[in-house]
Amino acid sequence: xxxxxxxxxTPLHALHLSLGAKMVPFAGxxxxxxxxxxxxxxxxxxxxxxxxxxVSHMGQVVVKARSGTYADAAMALESxxxxxxxxxKEGRQRYGFFTDEHGCILDDLMITNxxxxxxxxxxxxxxxxxxxxxxxxxxxxxxxxxxxxxxxALQGPRAEAVLAELWPDVVDMxxxxxxxxxxxxxxxxxxxxxxxxxxxxxxxxxxxxxxxIARALLEDLHCMPIGLGARDSLRLxxxxxxxxNDIDTTTSPIEASLEWAIQxxxxxxxxxxxxxxxARRILDELTNGTSRRRVGLKPQGKAPVRSHARLFxxxxxxxxxxxxxxxTFGPSxxxxxxxxxxxxxxxxxxxxxxxxxxxxxxxMTVARLPFITPTYKR
Numbered sequence: 001x002x003x004x005x006x007x008x009x010t011p012l013h014a015l016h017l018s019l020g021a022k023m024v025p026f027a028g029x030x031x032x033x034x035x036x037x038x039x040x041x042x043x044x045x046x047x048x049x050x051x052x053x054x055v056s057h058m059g060q061v062v063v064k065a066r067s068g069t070y071a072d073a074a075m076a077l078e079s080x081x082x083x084x085x086x087x088x089k090e091g092r093q094r095y096g097f098f099t100d101e102h103g104c105i106l107d108d109l110m111i112t113n114x115x116x117x118x119x120x121x122x123x124x125x126x127x128x129x130x131x132x133x134x135x136x137x138x139x140x141x142x143x144x145x146x147x148x149x150x151x152x153a154l155q156g157p158r159a160e161a162v163l164a165e166l167w168p169d170v171v172d173m174x175x176x177x178x179x180x181x182x183x184x185x186x187x188x189x190x191x192x193x194x195x196x197x198x199x200x201x202x203x204x205x206x207x208x209x210x211x212x213i214a215r216a217l218l219e220d221l222h223c224m225p226i227g228l229g230a231r232d233s234l235r236l237x238x239x240x241x242x243x244x245n246d247i248d249t250t251t252s253p254i255e256a257s258l259e260w261a262i263q264x265x266x267x268x269x270x271x272x273x274x275x276x277x278x279a280r281r282i283l284d285e286l287t288n289g290t291s292r293r294r295v296g297l298k299p300q301g302k303a304p305v306r307s308h309a310r311l312f313x314x315x316x317x318x319x320x321x322x323x324x325x326x327x328t329f330g331p332s333x334x335x336x337x338x339x340x341x342x343x344x345x346x347x348x349x350x351x352x353x354x355x356x357x358x359x360x361x362x363x364m365t366v367a368r369l370p371f372i373t374p375t376y377k378r
Contacts, residue, residue, distance in 0.1 A: 010056035011150040011210040019225050027124035029057040032227040039229035043331045050156035051226035052217050059127025060146040064117035073118050076138045082276045084263035088113045093176045093191050095261050103278030105247045112178045123243045150210035155200030158222040175376040183213050197238025197374045237330045239369030246325040254285035257294045293347040296367035297338040304329045304336040305355045312354045315361045337371050
């Protein structure tokens with residue numbers, strides 16, 4: 001069967017085709033990997049101006065307690081994530097992850113306090129299993145996957161100015177704020193967040209208004225459409241994980257260097273410590289450390305080192321350490337960048353290790369993440 005006949009389409013599919021996008025299958029959807037400008041120019045443009053991404057394949061989920069109180073929805077979600085949801089203020093968003101009974105990551109997600117309910121954005125490939133996971137564990141909450149909305153990401157130093165043309169109040173938002181906004185009379189939800197390391201926004205819009213709003217944003221001379229190719233290189237330069245590559249059901253949050261996302265209330269000694277799947281392992285690793293860590297990697301030379309390249313302690317390939325989980329050329333840093341897992345004793349920045357590339361052992365240096373300086377508006 002032709003893949004094209006079974007792939008889902010986002011509400012912006014016709015727009016992508018009209019803009020000359022090269023389309024590829026991604027997470028069950030026909031998605032734009034690049035436009036005529038190409039990945040390199042799209043990447044650099046997002047770092048200097050503003051790039052518009054279609055991320056409508058992501059899952060947008062409402063979790064609402066039948067009691068109507070936020071606290072009940074927050075406590076339900078806290079039973080599945082090691083994150084402080086109860087303490088999240090209304091109109092604020094937080095990063096988190098579902099964990100399994102082994103203390104590994106089922107998916108990562110963004111969680112917003114919307115007053116009387118939670119608004120949760122999950123990864124496209126995991127959205128059906130994530131919804132089923134929540135429904136199976138929440139006896140007193142309704143879990144609804146919103147099928148009638150699109151999701152746009154507007155990223156880059158000019159993103160605020162571009163969005164302000166449609167909605168002037170955006171200038172008052174800080175990083176991780178979430179607000180209701182009327183764009184072209186459509187009821188939208190705007191968060192000041194994203195996946196590029198730049199200031200920017202994610203905009204949930206009614207599907208029927210998605211193309212109109214996207215075209216209005218693209219009318220700005222400082223905004224251009226960006227595909228999945230540049231999205232990947234941008235997030236890798238920013239040191240951000242991709243589920244299925246850098247984190248999955250074989251990695252714990254502490255191994256993945258994501259302990260910053262576990263707030264004090266859920267840690268050992270906190271008022272709501274534990275109480276989530278895999279808590280024993282995760283709390284132990286928070287206290288005692290873990291045997292391996294996700295690190296940044298800078299290969300020598302200009303050639304990128306791709307995912308699954310094996311990592312070694314020596315240039316003869318005698319002592320294997322782990323593997324690269326993401327790797328590409330970083331246009332902003334003008335060189336290759338990668339991430340991977342190494343034993344904790346090799347995780348110190350500046351440590352030299354080697355990647356096996358076609359039978360040769362290429363020197364790499366363990367590097368601090370991120371590779372670029374984020375420009376979030378705090």
